[in-house]
Amino acid sequence: xxxxxxxxxxxxxxxxxxxxxxTVSGLSISASKYYWGWIRQPPGKGLEWIAxxxxxxxxxxxxxxxxxxxxxxxxxxxxxxxxxxxxxxADTAVYYCVRPTGGFEGWFDPWGQGVVVTVSS
Amino acid sequence: xxxxxxxxxTLSLSPGERATxxxxxxxxxxxxxxxxxxxxxGQAPGLxxxxxxxxxxxxxxxxxxxxxxxxxxxxxxGLEPEDFAVYYCQQYGSSPLTFGGGTKVEI
Numbered sequence: 001x002x003x004x005x006x007x008x009x010x011x012x013x014x015x016x017x018x019x020x021x022x023t024v025s026g027l028s029i030s031a032s033k034y035y036w037g038w039i040r041q042p043p044g045k046g047l048e049w050i051a052x053x054x055x056x057x058x059x060x061x062x063x064x065x066x067x068x069x070x071x072x073x074x075x076x077x078x079x080x081x082x083x084x085x086x087x088x089x090a091d092t093a094v095y096y097c098v099r100p101t102g103g104f105e106g107w108f109d110p111w112g113q114g115v116v117v118t119v120s121s
Numbered sequence: 122x123x124x125x126x127x128x129x130x131t132l133s134l135s136p137g138e139r140a141t142x143x144x145x146x147x148x149x150x151x152x153x154x155x156x157x158x159x160x161x162x163g164q165a166p167g168l169x170x171x172x173x174x175x176x177x178x179x180x181x182x183x184x185x186x187x188x189x190x191x192x193x194x195x196x197x198x199g200l201e202p203e204d205f206a207v208y209y210c211q212q213y214g215s216s217p218l219t220f221g222g223g224t225k226v227e228i
Contacts, residue, residue, distance in 0.1 A: 047166065047209055047220040062217045096165055105213045107156035109168040109177060 002026040004097045004112035012119050018084040022097030022112060023077075029055055030075030035100040038071070038082045039108065040093040050095075052104050053080055060104050087119045123148055123212050125221035132226045140197040142224045144210035149190040151214030157186055157195045160223075161206045169208075170195065200226070 008020040022036070029036070037052040051071045052060045059071050065084070073080040084091060095115050098108040124147040134140055144155065153173035158166035168177040170186035173193060183198045197204055205228055210221040 046222045047211070049218040049220070060216065064217070100213075102171070102213070105154070105216060105218065107168060107171040107211065107213055108158075108166075109171075111165040111167065114165050 002110055006097050006112045006115040008115040008117055012087055014088050014119060014121055015086055018087050020082045020095055021079050023079050029078055035104050036080045037098045037100050039096045039098055042093045052100050089119050092119045122217055123219050125210055125212060125219055127221035127224045134200055136200050136202055138200050140200055140226055142195040142208055144193040144221050146191045150212045153189050154214035155193050156211045158209045159206050
């Protein structure tokens with residue numbers, strides 16, 4: 001069973017850089033040709049795809065966030081990460097790490113439990 | 122970008138009733154690349170349906186998906202108490218991947 005667990009700062013100030021990490025258990029990131037991704041959900045709102053990375057390191061970003069986002073993978077640690085620069089209150093959300101299934105353009109299963117990120121001065 | 126519009130916003134039903142949720146796309150979704158998710162309060166979404174009509178592992182057969190191109194439907198035949206939740210559709214036929222705004226199924 002594949003399990004995903006997010007970790008992150010919780011509370012941030014505007015203009016800072018958000019750094020999130022997802023730890024994968026149940027399979028090897030490097031041994032399996034899987035994709036990994038991030039999705040966010042602002043309070044009381046819907047879901048937004050942020051980015052996807054292939055085990056090889058190839059990345060795919062939502063154009064709406066592309067200028068501020070970087071995704072990376074560290075197979076030795078069974079982790080992949082997201083950096084979001086110059087955060088504002090609009091970036092306040094629950095951030096989920098996910099596994100896109102069926103390719104980069106795929107459905108998402110499983111999901112991590114989510115980490116709450118609040119941006120406030 | 123493909124915009125997905127879900128309707129109704131809220132569906133008020135009783136246990137045992139049939140729920141019909143709609144997801145309409147602003148342009149044709151390639152190869153029926155559409156998924157449905159269920160989200161309960163305080164939890165992450167969970168996959169129900171992929172490929173428009175394929176149930177994910179462990180999903181009861183009271184959940185069914187149908188549709189193609191721009192019109193998709195999720196049907197729950199005989200609502201159980203645990204089915205009251207928010208449901209989202211997602212298209213993965215073209216980038217950026219997008220979600221609908223959700224339908225809340227409430228008692």
